[in-house]
Amino acid sequence: MNGFERLFPYLLAGVSVGGQYALIAIGYTMVYGILRLINFAHGDIFTVAGFFMVYMSATMPLVVSIPLTIILTVLLGFTVERVAYKPLREAPRMSIMISAIGVSYLLQNLMWYVTGGLAKQYPVLPWLSNSVTILSATTKIVTIVTPLLTVALVLLLLQLINHTKTGMAMRAVSRDFETAKLMGIKIDRVISISFIIGSFLAAAGSLLYFTNYPTVTPTVGAMPGLKAFVAAVFGGIGSIPGAVVGAFLIGISENLIKAFGYSTFSDAFTFALLIVILLVRPTGLFGEKTIDKV
Amino acid sequence: MNTKKRGLVIGLILLALLFAGLYILENTISSSTMLITILKKGVIYALIAVSMNLLNGFTGLFSLGQAGFMLIGAYTYAILTIPVNMRGMIYQYYDGGIVQFALPAIIGILCAGLLAAFFAFLVGLPVLRLKSDYLAIATLGFAEIIRAIIQYEGLGPLTNGSNLLRRFPTFQSVLYPFAAAAICIGAILLLINSTYGRAFKAIRDDEVAAEAMGINLFFHKQLSFVVSSFFAGIGGALLAMYQGSIQVATFKSAMTYEILLIVVIGGMGSVTGSVIASFLFVASSEWWLRFLDNEMFIGTFQVPLLRSGFRMVVFSVIIMAVVLFYRRGIMGDKEFSLTRVRNRLLNRKAGRNA
Numbered sequence: 001m002n003g004f005e006r007l008f009p010y011l012l013a014g015v016s017v018g019g020q021y022a023l024i025a026i027g028y029t030m031v032y033g034i035l036r037l038i039n040f041a042h043g044d045i046f047t048v049a050g051f052f053m054v055y056m057s058a059t060m061p062l063v064v065s066i067p068l069t070i071i072l073t074v075l076l077g078f079t080v081e082r083v084a085y086k087p088l089r090e091a092p093r094m095s096i097m098i099s100a101i102g103v104s105y106l107l108q109n110l111m112w113y114v115t116g117g118l119a120k121q122y123p124v125l126p127w128l129s130n131s132v133t134i135l136s137a138t139t140k141i142v143t144i145v146t147p148l149l150t151v152a153l154v155l156l157l158l159q160l161i162n163h164t165k166t167g168m169a170m171r172a173v174s175r176d177f178e179t180a181k182l183m184g185i186k187i188d189r190v191i192s193i194s195f196i197i198g199s200f201l202a203a204a205g206s207l208l209y210f211t212n213y214p215t216v217t218p219t220v221g222a223m224p225g226l227k228a229f230v231a232a233v234f235g236g237i238g239s240i241p242g243a244v245v246g247a248f249l250i251g252i253s254e255n256l257i258k259a260f261g262y263s264t265f266s267d268a269f270t271f272a273l274l275i276v277i278l279l280v281r282p283t284g285l286f287g288e289k290t291i292d293k294v
Numbered sequence: 295m296n297t298k299k300r301g302l303v304i305g306l307i308l309l310a311l312l313f314a315g316l317y318i319l320e321n322t323i324s325s326s327t328m329l330i331t332i333l334k335k336g337v338i339y340a341l342i343a344v345s346m347n348l349l350n351g352f353t354g355l356f357s358l359g360q361a362g363f364m365l366i367g368a369y370t371y372a373i374l375t376i377p378v379n380m381r382g383m384i385y386q387y388y389d390g391g392i393v394q395f396a397l398p399a400i401i402g403i404l405c406a407g408l409l410a411a412f413f414a415f416l417v418g419l420p421v422l423r424l425k426s427d428y429l430a431i432a433t434l435g436f437a438e439i440i441r442a443i444i445q446y447e448g449l450g451p452l453t454n455g456s457n458l459l460r461r462f463p464t465f466q467s468v469l470y471p472f473a474a475a476a477i478c479i480g481a482i483l484l485l486i487n488s489t490y491g492r493a494f495k496a497i498r499d500d501e502v503a504a505e506a507m508g509i510n511l512f513f514h515k516q517l518s519f520v521v522s523s524f525f526a527g528i529g530g531a532l533l534a535m536y537q538g539s540i541q542v543a544t545f546k547s548a549m550t551y552e553i554l555l556i557v558v559i560g561g562m563g564s565v566t567g568s569v570i571a572s573f574l575f576v577a578s579s580e581w582w583l584r585f586l587d588n589e590m591f592i593g594t595f596q597v598p599l600l601r602s603g604f605r606m607v608v609f610s611v612i613i614m615a616v617v618l619f620y621r622r623g624i625m626g627d628k629e630f631s632l633t634r635v636r637n638r639l640l641n642r643k644a645g646r647n648a
Contacts, residue, residue, distance in 0.1 A: 037427075088621075098555075099614075268439040
């Protein structure tokens with residue numbers, strides 16, 4: 001029992017971080033499912049959402065600033081897609097990936113410019129930041145809320161994808177881009193919607209993630225961004241439940257590694273896992289099998 | 295054959311002129327001027343960009359591991375060449391470290407390349423079986439793993455953990471990095487123009503067709519990956535010499551992105567393009583756009599937006615514009631050649647006369 005007591009706080013933190021990764025990972029997996037694009041800028045959009053919150057909450061009450069942060073982040077995701085990815089729809093896949101890297105570079109420099117490179121104090125969200133004790137482990141309420149909220153949002157999203165017309169269009173586009181286009185599905189609209197949903201979830205994830213930390217800096221989002229991507233690949237890219245399961249697994253194992261005193265390797269572990277998964281089962285846990293067509 | 299030989303002679307003469315020019319330049323202006331700094335850093339970036347172009351532009355392998363191999367190169371060089379009497383001070387937390395000898399700089403640089411190439415060989419075995427974006431993510435992940443391992447406290451006696459490494463031999467003359475880069479880029483050019491190079495291009499253009507023509511896909515991909523990493527390692531060692539001290543934090547994925555953007559600006563599949571773009575990139579980020587970082591007054595009117603960091607914003611907007619509207623970059627997949635310039639000039643003249 002003693003061992004469990006020592007590990008329990010880490011397990012709790014792992015579940016919480018896993019939930020936050022899951023919210024980001026869905027954005028990656030949806031965009032990849034439809035555009036076959038690794039949206040390298042997604043992690044930066046997540047960080048920008050953190051800064052939106054910092055600047056909004058400085059002048060406005062939380063009731064206004066939280067919805068406003070979410071709206072602005074969604075707008076940003078939408079704009080990035082329209083400006084940087086849409087013109088390259090017919091271009092080779094490498095070009096659009098390079099464009100994504102360019103956007104990430106631009107967003108990071110922009111954040112650096114606006115903040116002057118200084119870490120900004122993240123606002124304390126009432127209630128969420130309060131401490132709570134479960135089974136002798138003290139943690140913030142956000143740790144408990146995160147996994148619950150994540151699961152709720154994912155169920156909502158699955159409803160949307162499986163039972164609405166828009167969702168059907170999204171599934172059609174991700175199955176076969178060209179055919180969907182010929183069937184009269186408005187591709188650009190579907191792509192925009194997936195970016196909007198992705199950015200919305202990233203904004204929600206950012207609210208939960210940064211509540212755990214005192215400050216935000218321009219490059220802080222790169223790591224969680226990449227890890228969320230690994231989670232998406234792990235679960236089988238293109239599959240939403242896969243991304244969620246992958247994210248929770250990665251969040252928990254990372255924190256368990258920290259519990260055993262190998263903090264330096266918690267990042268490395270995630271990437272090693274990625275390489276192993278890609279070699280053993282490239283389509284991930286829940287991915288569809290792809291057949292190479294000549 | 296004759297024109298080829300003539301081209302080689304002209305190329306060598308131009309190279310000799312370049313070195314003579316650099317020598318004169320160095321002896322006329324102070325070595326701390328911006329121009330000299332730009333030339334040093336630019337030529338090192340040129341080597342690294344060309345090595346990445348060999349992989350991404352010529353072989354069509356979208357790899358994002360360059361920073362990892364540079365890190366291996368830089369650390370190998372530093373660890374092997376720090377003078378023995380300095381080690382006690384630098385490895386102060388690790389009793390002077392476990393390496394108690396120092397190699398000459400040249401051998402250090404070679405070892406840097408060889409070790410990077412060796413790791414590339416090991417990494418390539420599994421990773422090169424992956425395709426496009428999966429390959430990109432796997433190589434990016436590998437670079438992060440390398441960074442974590444070098445920072446690991448347990449390896450402190452070897453790598454000094456996350457502390458600085460410094461006091462290794464550096465270069466003073468601008469001719470040094472130019473000579474090193476010229477030799478390396480020359481070697482890459484020879485490779486590209488050989489049978490191997492043509493096989494690389496065939497793989498880039500159509501993998502299935504290349505395999506059907508009897509090209510051993512895995513062997514050639516592995517060759518390109520190992521050679522590219524060898525030169526990235528040497529580039530890393532030169533960068534360490536240029537900076538005078540190194541730290542793991544410098545070699546983040548942001549560095550790979552920067553080099554990739556240089557390659558794109560220069561043109562995927564153009565060696566001269568990468569070289570030109572490197573100098574442009576370094577010069578504009580360090581020098582030409584500097585004024586954007588300082589507040590400026592025209593009379594009493596303060597020009598808006600100008601303050602620290604604005605330079606990089608403008609810079610990244612320019613890069614985005616190139617990526618979106620000028621996708622082929624400066625040179626496309628062509629090389630800069632005097633013959634073409636001359637022909638174009640002659641044609642223009644002929645057109646005017648007609």
